[in-house]
Amino acid sequence: VTVAPDWKDLLARAAQGHIASTARLISALEARLPGREDALPGIYSAGGQAHVIGITGAPGAGKSTLVAALVMELRRRGQRVGVVAVDPSSTLSGGAILGDRIRMQQHALDPGVYVRSMSTRGTLGGLSRATVDAVAVLDAAGWPVVIVETIGVGQDEVDIIRIAQTTAIVSVPGLGDDIQAIKAGLLEVGDIHVVNKADRPDANKTISDLLHNLTLRRQFHDTSAADWAVPVMPTIALDGTGIREVADAFAAHREHLAASGELRSRERATAAARIRNVAKDLLIERIEDPTVGAAFEELVDAVAARRLDPETAARTLIGAAVETRRR
Numbered sequence: 001v002t003v004a005p006d007w008k009d010l011l012a013r014a015a016q017g018h019i020a021s022t023a024r025l026i027s028a029l030e031a032r033l034p035g036r037e038d039a040l041p042g043i044y045s046a047g048g049q050a051h052v053i054g055i056t057g058a059p060g061a062g063k064s065t066l067v068a069a070l071v072m073e074l075r076r077r078g079q080r081v082g083v084v085a086v087d088p089s090s091t092l093s094g095g096a097i098l099g100d101r102i103r104m105q106q107h108a109l110d111p112g113v114y115v116r117s118m119s120t121r122g123t124l125g126g127l128s129r130a131t132v133d134a135v136a137v138l139d140a141a142g143w144p145v146v147i148v149e150t151i152g153v154g155q156d157e158v159d160i161i162r163i164a165q166t167t168a169i170v171s172v173p174g175l176g177d178d179i180q181a182i183k184a185g186l187l188e189v190g191d192i193h194v195v196n197k198a199d200r201p202d203a204n205k206t207i208s209d210l211l212h213n214l215t216l217r218r219q220f221h222d223t224s225a226a227d228w229a230v231p232v233m234p235t236i237a238l239d240g241t242g243i244r245e246v247a248d249a250f251a252a253h254r255e256h257l258a259a260s261g262e263l264r265s266r267e268r269a270t271a272a273a274r275i276r277n278v279a280k281d282l283l284i285e286r287i288e289d290p291t292v293g294a295a296f297e298e299l300v301d302a303v304a305a306r307r308l309d310p311e312t313a314a315r316t317l318i319g320a321a322v323e324t325r326r327r
């Protein structure tokens with residue numbers, strides 16, 4: 001039997017900057033403790049002020065190192081920073097490394113930094129739902145900046161990044177002629193492109209390739225965000241080179257969103273992404289529910305015997321899942 005936490009109390013303490021309550025609130029949502037549905041409206045209505053920044057790119061690009069450097073820079077500026085590191089594969093890579101690194105640096109006892117690692121392990125249901133909720137908690141608790149680190153592969157991660165107001169795509173030189181951002185379908189998602197590991201010899205080529213492709217894109221697609229010139233910024237996350245400029249670009253982009261009125265349209269886009277993320281997770285969860293299991297097996301028999309086509313079976317399954325939920 002799981003005990004319902006005191007959701008209101010947790011949120012109130014989290015809003016006072018109490019880190020342990022913030023962590024517990026995120027865990028309680030993730031574990032679907034009783035009362036979750038009743039707590040969500042309060043959490044979402046308390047938010048809406050945070051600047052949510054998404055940082056994505058291939059594994060090993062240096063995202064976690066970059067985030068750690070950015071956290072230090074923002075702390076120098078007196079800003080509190082929450083970090084949600086998404087690593088679907090493992091609790092040992094990405095997020096944990098970032099957590100360690102930040103802990104090793106002077107943030108150990110800094111109440112102005114909170115780092116949360118999300119992985120499929122230990123997450124009940126979808127990773128995107130848990131991530132969206134973790135960001136919402138930090139926003140509701142009054143963290144002015146929330147950085148979300150995700151691996152830019154897989155639709156789930158790209159979906160997660162859509163809840164950010166500002167998105168930075170991290171590329172690295174020396175991975176051949178391909179533009180990683182294009183290959184991953186991330187060129188147009190980026191408000192800022194970072195070329196990390198600029199200490200490597202091929203950095204200038206990566207930068208000029210990216211600039212070239214962004215220029216082509218601007219010529220052929222007339223986007224509504226055309227008055228924001230997407231910058232391509234070199235960094236060496238390891239020693240902090242270029243980090244100040246990236247932090248400035250984040251702040252400038254946020255100003256641009258507010259001044260141009262785009263902040264509002266992005267809020268709609270973000271809301272749509274949030275609903276879609278959760279709807280997808282809910283549906284998958286319902287379909288995998290044991291109570292739908294028998295119906296599922298019957299459908300499998302029917303499709304295997306070619307009495308039914310897979311699409312009709314899928315529609316039937318979705319219908320059954322929704323029906324079961326209503327009862």
Ligand SMILES: Nc1nc2c(ncn2[C@@H]2O[C@H](COP(=O)(O)OP(=O)(O)O)[C@@H](O)[C@H]2O)c(=O)[nH]1
Nearest residue numbers: 059060061062063064065196197198236237238
């Ligand atoms: N040469 C160089 N190595 C870096 C730089 N930034 C990060 N790295 C290294 O790249 C590796 C992957 O970094 P990590 O931050 O874990 O990448 P992530 O998987 O994208 O989060 C680590 O060994 C880092 O020390 C950089 O600017 N230059």
Ligand SMILES: [Mg+2]
Nearest residue numbers: 063064094095
């Ligand atoms: Mg990482």
